[in-house]
Amino acid sequence: MDDKNEFSGKVPAWIGESLLALRILIMQSNKFNGSIPLSLCELTCLQILDLSQNSIFGNIPRCLNKLTSMYFGSYEFHDADADGLVYFFTNPALCGPPLTENCPIEATSSQTRHGDEFKRWFNVGMEMGFFIGFWGIFGSLCLNRTWRHASFLFLYEVKDWVLLRLALHTARLQMMFKRNNQ
Incomplete structure (x- = not known):
């Protein structure tokens, strides 16, 4: 099965202007060329950006340093890009290509376990509060x-x-x- 859409040309600037609530942008395996448009900086909810297997070149906008995950694949980095990459390398929350640090699988699962444990204890507390409150009032009316x-x-x-x-x-x-x- 071929995953290529074969879109071509520059990365559309209207994505950053129109899709403001976009969280994941995967545009891999196409024929995009040129640089990453600065309008993608308007996507304040964007967490994952995948532009791999395209012909993207030029500077990575510094505004993209808050992404959770970023993959550029065969992105061509120029000398001018080194300053831009510093923002990605110094952001400890980022991992995976083009960064040298791989993403740890345990960190994600431990965060999920912590969230699940919090929800479980929250639900236990709510159930106990309802049980004690309901039977405290209803029981006292039944007994007295x-x-x-x-x-x-x-x-x-x-x-x-x-x-x-x-x-x-x-x-x-x-x-x-x-x-x-x-």
């Missing part, structure tokens, strides 16, 4: 007859007050309509 009668009496009084207010407002509206119709 005085509290149960007082709470139901309170609810009946609230219901009566709401119904009385509703009846008064209904009567006032009916009187207003009768006056306006006469």
Whole structure:
């Protein structure tokens, strides 16, 4: 199966101008040429950029130093690019080509495990809070007859007050309509 799209020409500048929420941009195995457009700097959510197996050359924009992963494959680096690469080499969060440091697999899995453990303990805490709160109130009403009668009496009084207010407002509206119709 051939993965090539065979798009050609320069990397479209409109990508950086129109797709502002883009997180992953994979444009590998095409026939793009020229330099990376500065408009890609507008993609503030971009995490992964893959321009490998193209004919891209020139400077890497310094704004791309916050990417999680970047792969250029056969990217041609010029002497002028050395300053731009310093930003990538000094960013400890970046790894993989064109950088010399490979990405550690354990770091990603330990971060995922930490996130899963946090979610698990958060859910346990929420369940315990609900269980204790619900049975603290419901159990005390079931076991203590005085509290149960007082709470139901309170609810009946609230219901009566709401119904009385509703009846008064209904009567006032009916009187207003009768006056306006006469």
